Amino acid sequence: MPSLESAAMTILVPAGAVHDSTDKCGLATLACEMMLRGCGPRSSREFITDLENLGVQRGESVGISHASFGAATLSKNLPAAIKIFADLLRRPHLPADQLDAGRLVVLQELSAIDDDPSHKVMLELKRHHYPDPWGRPSEGEKPAVESMTIDDVRAHYQHFFRPNGTIIGVAGRINWPALRDQIGELFADWKPIAAELPAAGATGKQLEHFPHESNQTQIGIAYPTVPYRHADYFRASGAVGVLSGGMSSRLFTEVREKRGLCYSVYASYHTQRERACVLCYAGSSSDRAQETLDVTLGELQRLANGIEAAELARLKARVKSSLIMQGESSAARSGAVARDWYHLGRPRTLEELGKLVDELTVESINEYLRANPPQNFTVVTLGPAALSVSA
């Protein structure tokens, strides 16, 4: 990406919340927080100061499969930043005297979710829809986080931070031979560790309500679809784009524009490696929440009748411009490259993606929808009163 001054990297380590045992929900997140508190020759403060002196914009998050570390900076500073991240991944101090502080950080983030009803409903939706432990909130649970010890944190690090399965995606203005050699020097002697993924257990209830004192009722709906690496992915995600992508999409038009039922309504594709679902959200005044749920579910079911040529044309235009604009951001590209490697074992070029989208037809999407109509909905609501789902 020679037009850019920046370079960005996304590091995915297969140390996500799926490895948290039932009584230690949140351990992966606490371990990630503790890793930032000093590594290699650097104290907690030196770690952050050194990165900030390099102008590194960073972000960490723990998802179900991976702990992710993102960094973007001016390209000339990337090699120095990679060196610091190598210390983070391989030589964290995990200091016992900072465990209480790290724990408080995680506990306060949990409390913040309790004050964010739209976030909370979507976490509960994933927890109910996916088979345990694949839907667990990586943010954790208060009693578990309160009980964790520094030994738990260190054990998590020792079992799951490893080179096998770790992916470093880099994009932007980079010097590939130098980057490859540097990564080799910093990581080649890192020892692999075997780790198995947990099997998929039971799913939660298909209809669940959480009482909450609020003006609006939050509605979350999920239904199964194919994962990103499946041959039908582009047909399935194309259908979701018709539901929710741009303001002419069906959900926006039917739920917000025509009826004024809510400010925010959307559907999005959510994929893991082995399974995926479509996540839908709507937040509406409690007295109109039932109508909002009925109209939204109606639109999901109507999708099975097929999409129209004009809808597909708009979808293609939107995806094409998104792809080209992704090429304008090193951070966006590095994330996409790393995720592709995880799901497919290789990155897809923007040209390849464009070709796959061009090949979509109304007939191919409708054929997919006839065979795979949106169904088996999981519905989670949060608000003053429960809603009903008609058969």
Place this chain on the structure above:
Amino acid sequence: MPEFRTAELKNGLQIIAECSDDAYSTALGFFVNTGSRDETDEVSGVSHFLEHMVFKGTPQRNADDVNREFDEMGAHYNAFTNEENTVYYAAVLPEFQTPAVELLADIMRPALREDDFCTEKKVILEEIKMYEDQPPYGADEKCRAWFFGQHPLSKSVLGTADSVGQLRVDQMREYFARRYSPKNVVLAAAGKIDFDELCRTADQVCGRWEAIDSAREVLPAAPNIGFHLVHKESSVQEYGMLMSLGPAAVDADRYAAKLLATVLGDDSGSRLYWELVDPGHAEHCSLHHHDYIGAGMFLTYMSSDPEFAADNLHRIAKVYKDVESFGITQAELDQAKSKINSRVVLSSERPRGRLFTVGGNWIQRREYRSVRNDLDAVEAVSLAEIATVLKKYPLTQATTCVVGPLSELAH
């Protein structure tokens, strides 16, 4: 190197563009010099409501047409309203420059139909309810009202359920006619732009807009200092806001203010971060500088377990007292410069990012600043200038508003 170009239509509409031949996309926006500070109490929230209505159609197009045509271009488009501007924008591939300008310009002369107004009012009321359910539960707007008192910057952008509920379409039409005069509008563009074509299109589609004088009265702010506790039983966390004066939009010391806010209250590695967030006393604590025409503001935002709230307010006060007494170090200033410079470069890579900077600079200051100009301005800030800002705008002279489950709080 990007080239900056300007033009003006006969009716006063200004056209500005930062043209970069190597960009992949084109970002376009109409920046309207109107926002909540231009409203009276009777029409509180009308600027933001009008922003929604602009997408509901024109004499030539209904709302479906507007949304469909933007989506046919694959546009990434939206709008936002704040205290002093309303901005409509679209990022498209360069081949759609002309149709995107035509469509944006058309919706800038909306039909404002009554039935659309009634439907959209429901959406706005939902938006107000949504924010009432989320932290800080409207306390940010209350804090602003207390801080600015009678000054126009005290006005809420969203308005209230009452003010929006009672608003009539004729009031909105009157506001529109007065505020959306071409003299009050800038067409801005960034990225791969055919500027001559942009001017031709603008002349065709905006040239007949009627010019009306629509000056904004700019008064000095005389802020109120005080402490307010808002009881919100259902909240889990306690949220605190502190507002104090800062440099305004045209003040030369605004760069020093931004660097000071970074040193003291950036999301990571700042004094507040080390004092409150890293030890786990607060979930979040940050300081930002906001500049408006005629006044500026430093805003501190803190959220934490209610048990720690009083202690956290003392910690914040101590950080501010210390910095007012002893200033900051050169190492802190250098670190903040690195952070800001990196952010300026990264956020400028996309034409969309540049559009907001280029358009925002022009509508606020009638000034073009390249990325290089901003980097140089940041680089030039000295410790002495930071000291001047600290003296002129004491952070300890603030209005504090705390909202959450606590019914009393020592301060």
